[in-house]
Structure formats: C-alpha cells, structure tokens
Amino acid sequence: MTVAGTEGRRSNRRGMATRENMLDAALRSLASGDPGAVSASRIAKEIGATWGAVKYQFGDVDGFWAAVLHHSAQRRGDIPATVTAVGAPLDTRVAAIIDTLYDGLTSHHSRAIENLRAALPSDRTELERLFPRTAAELSSWGDTWLLACQHAFADLDVDPRRVREVAAFIPGAMRGIVSERQLGSYYDPDEAKRGLTNAIVAYLEQSQQR
Template sequence: MTTEARVDGRRSNRRGAAGRAAILDAAVTALASGSPGSVSANRIAKTAGATWGTVKYQFGDVDGLWAAVLRQTAERRGELPYRENNRSPLPQRVGEIIETLFAGLTTSADARAIENLRAALPRDHAELERLYPNTAAELASWKDSWTHACQKAFADLDVDPARVKEVAAFLPAALRGLVSEAQLGTYSDLDEARRGLTRSIVAYLSPHSHN
C-alpha cells in the first residue's frame, strides 16, 4: 500500500467517525427535545447534514441507530462514583448514589433523550425484541450492568447481596418518580423525600436488619 493510500484511508476513517459522531449527537439532541417527530431517523439525518443512506451505512438501520445512542449514553454515564479503596460508610454511599441519579435525571440531556426514546418504543418485550432486537439487547444489558455496579459499590461492606439486588431493581424507578414530581410541580419537599429514601435504604441494607 502506498503512503498516499494510507493517508487517504486514515482521512476516510476520520470522516466516517466524524459523520457517525455527528449523527449520534443529532439523535441525542432531537430526542432530548421531546418535540414532535424527534424520534425520526430521517429528520435526525438531515439535522446532522447526512442522508438516510449514510445512517444505514453507519448503523445498518434505525434499530442500529437507537442501539448506538443507548450505548453512547451508557458510556458517557460511566460507573457509580466509587473507587476500589473507598472507605465511605454505608449512609454516605447510598446518599451519593441517590444524589448522582437524581442530578443526572434532572439535568442530563442524555437522560431526557433516553426517556423519550423509551416512551416511543414498544412496551411489550416480545414486540420490542421483534422490531428492534439490537435496541432491546442494549436495554436488557443495562439491568445487569446496573445491578453489578450497585453490588460493586457495597462489596466491601457487610450487606446482603440479595438486598442490594432488590434496591438496584427499584431505585431507578423511585428516582424517576421524584424527578417527575419536580417537573410537574409539587408541594412536597423533594430534599426531604431523598433523605427519607436514603435512610430507608440504609436501614434495609444495614447488617442488623438481616436477621
């Protein structure tokens, strides 16, 4: 291969990566807006200055696009904020997880994009898996990765892994409920609500409650 061919190949790869990134950014922006037609791959392609053919080349189809959007937002979200040598007590760890989730759900464009995308997808798992198999697989993987992250966050403490799994199962939905209250307007004190949720989880996970 000549030097010119290698250079042209690298330029082509860079252009392809830039085009892919532009489409994903346009998809997240459109989905986060929640505007009518935001879940339209054709409209997203036009916003990114691309064609539907380019979207198909990069992602295969709309299922591949949605799966890629989910994967990118998961990568940007990262893991829970704990180091392997974390020495924080149980109440602080639970509180930080809750505050991290609440802040992400209330301020993150990625979170709004995912909520709007999920709202547009079929609710029935069988239908979702039939129509959007890659998207369904990506969403299903989130459950296991989230449970693993929670188990890892408390691994060095004397807590029941089964109870951590239960907390991992209900916590995202509980925080979405509080976020919904914040968005709709409420007379409830949501700071107090999060403190109460934290104390309830700590009490449930504390070793003395295992008996």
C-alpha cells in the same frame, strides 16, 4: 506511509466524525421531548445527512437507536469511586448513589432516552422482535447497573438479595422524584432523596444485623 494509507485514515476519521455528529444530533433532538423527534430520517436531515448515510453508519434504524443508547451510556455519570472506598459508611454510599442517579435523570441525555423509550414497544417480547439490538443495549444497562450496586456494597456485610432488590427499585423511585420536580411539585426533592436514602440504609442495615 503510502498515499492510499493516508487517505484511508482520513476517510475513517471523517466517517467517525459523521457518526458522532449523527449521535449527538439524535440526543439533542430527542431531548426536546417531541415524539416526532424519534425519527432517524428526521435527525439525519437536521444535520444535512441522508437516510443512506444513516444506513451506511448503523445498518438500520434498530442499529441507530442501539448506537444512540450506547453513545448516551458512555457519557452518563458513573457511581463515584468514593462509594466503594474501604471504610466508607453505608449511608454515605447510598446517598452518593441517589445523588448520582438524580443528576443523571435531570440531564438532557436522560430526557432524550426517555423520549426514545416512550416510542419503542413497551412489551419486552415485541421490543426484542422488532429492535433486537436496541433491546440488547437496554438489557446491558440493567446488567451494568446491578453490577455497580453489587460492587458498591461488596465489602459490607449486607444480604445480596436485598442489594438486588434495592438495585431494582431505585431507578423507578428516582424517576418518580425527578418527575415530581419537573411537574412543579410542592414537595422538596432534597427531602425526598434523604427519605429514600434513609429507607434504603435501614433496609440494608437490617440484613447486617442477622
């Protein structure tokens, strides 16, 4: 191998390491919950980098936030394989999905993403106009989640429309349960999860009986 080739590989590894450091620093900073943490230049300074380095790695702030979201998605927990095991009962599958979401939403990665999303435009059209790559990454999360839910119940005789409805409301319902826990609610989150699981199971079972 030539000296130039060796140096090129080393440079590429350094570049990837810098990129990973920036993304990890972003998640740590965003997880603090400080609205001021939603600043690419501030995050760069925290690791001794410049705004120019951020632009070199990600293009612009939109590319940076899109990369942060993608970086987080690669590290979040997937729905356990046991959920889709042939013969697994409906209630076991739903409970596993609920537990997986709960664990994910109580992680520091989730706190980081919530902080980032709170600083982004809430209007979808405005988000897509100002941060098209970030919006596309968020949209892909929804698509991936829906496919995961459809796969989880694919071998069961349940109404696909109801699966879509369940996939649509579970994230919001789970955020509510997690929020109650974080605010110091007197409600038992485990009891809330069981109640939600039972409600979803009953709803999906009704479609099996038709």
